[in-house]
Amino acid sequence: MENYPTLFLEQKIHRNKPQLLIRFNYNKKLIALLKTINGAFWSKTLGCWYILDTKENLALIFSKFNGVTKIDSSKITKKETSIRNLSDDQKKILNNFFLFLKGKRYSKSTIQTYTFFIADFISFHSNKPLFELTNRDVELFIEAIFIQRKYSISTQRQFISALKIFIVFYPETKINDLALERPKKSRKLPNILSQEEILNIIRCTQNLKHRAIIALIYSCGLRISELINLKLVDFHIERKQLIVKDGKGRKDRYVSLADSFLPLLSNYYHSYKPKIYFVEGKDAIKYSPESVRQFLKRSTKKAQINKTVTPHTLRHSYATHLLENGVDIRYIQSLLGHSRPETTMIYTHVKRKDLMNIQNPLDTALQNINKTDKQNQNVLLSRKNI
16 A cells, blocks of 8 residues: 555535545545545535545445555544434334425425434434433533534534424424524625626636526526526526526526626527536536536636635625615515515625715714814824824
8 A cells, every 4th residue: 555645534514414524635646536436526615525424425435545545434433424323213213204304395405404413313312212312412412513523503503403393203302392592693794796806707717608607696696506406498588587496495486687698698508508407417417516616716716806706605796786786675585585584684784885875983083173173184094193
């Protein structure tokens, strides 16, 4: 075995799914091997490679790298992975919970995430009967897993949401629903690009397909999942409209197509000839969300924009620019597909025009001095006599 860097395996919820993290010191051969694994991606945010955390993928990593380099899986225990120590009765309960969620018509992603959380929770307390679990057991699980592994607040909130649904499905536990509190959600303002920065990113995108994707996400305020699932039949060119079907919360909505986008759309369609979806991978399958994120990063770098730009940044920018152009917040809520107006109201905090119209008290103070003190006209902060 050559002296290659050791692979360190960890687990984390990333993009709302359980992921297997693969960390190692930079090595071209190891990277080349990872690139041959379908579903393995590099994350700049995590600073490592990752792949969906499944029993099959874990086995695949070992089969690929055994004999190539050492694999350190010490941070992966049976009770914390998809290879869990569960009894047949516990497996049956989890399977029924999975079916319960399906019957409630939760999205596929939510079903997978919630089932994963509950499976981990049950496995963590595998030596204790389910009907004896209390709120203290919930706290112990959070302290041992979420806090030590530095999981985000949003991930912890998802776990509590999953648990609240589980105790409705399985009320025999001693867990008190009313005492289950979600930690307060972080209220971070969205990252916004200027209209000039958006145009620069589009100009710096040479690939026609990539350019069409970026332009459509921005001009229609699409989520990445909505773009991936968009079909050709969803375009109503004669009405200059696009119908977004089965968006977040299983809602349909109409958005208008920009006049300036239509020539680009026509050029893209006749050049690539997609069959079913607006953007397709090989054999007319859905395009990868990770591919969109990667080429958007490259275009952002070419445009010399030193900000973290994701597909959702384009959506945030779309909403903010609408608001700055005088569009009513209620219409923006409808265009974005938000269920609650409170969600849309965040964009009122980043309206540049409104902020620019508010006179800063420091400027007011200097103006008042200049008006009243005739001997010290035009006092400036940069001057020593201030």
